[in-house]
Amino acid sequence: MQEVVITYETLFELLKRERERVDLQKIEPSFFSDTINYIKDKKKILEAKDGLFAHEEKKKTERQLENIYKILKELYERREKKIISLALDKSRTKSNLIDTTALLKEEKVIFDALTGLLDNYRDAILYSVLNERMPFMNTVEEKKPREEFKSALELKKPTKLVRFISSVPKFVGTELEEYGPFNEEDIANLPAEIADVLMGKGKAEEINDE
16 A cells, blocks of 8 residues: 655644534544644654754744644544544434544544444433333443334334435344335435435435425
């Protein structure tokens, strides 16, 4: 594989892409280690002995490091927000329609932890209330929803009628049921949570009854 070279320009371009696009953008798996090495190289310039033009070079490097830190902070926070959104979609739909291929391995840990936490509290609060029981916050553990809770939710699950704007391959829904594949202009009545994910990704639009 070609070695990835991190520069001020590449960091700014990564941030620009993350700002301009809704979906989480793919970056190289070695991004963090490459960035750490880049920062270390910049700090070596600051630690170097004084010489001809060294003072100006150090001042320039200090300014650049300040901007690098700002870029990295914003890049992290923008990706963090998108990871939270992905975890919400995953927890709500239980569907493998959610694309997590752009996550770095470190970000996948965050995604899995958030998804598990949201699943657990959904079990403890939502499924309890749907069965006329008080939420049991002291028993939030990693476990599957109780079957009777799931049945109650299914009775109340809303649906939406949608028209597909582009083709979508077969995918698995909330209760491991299969949907699709769908072609452009196909119409389907889907669980509202799944329909919302599809519409959010620009794959479908809702058909409202007149």
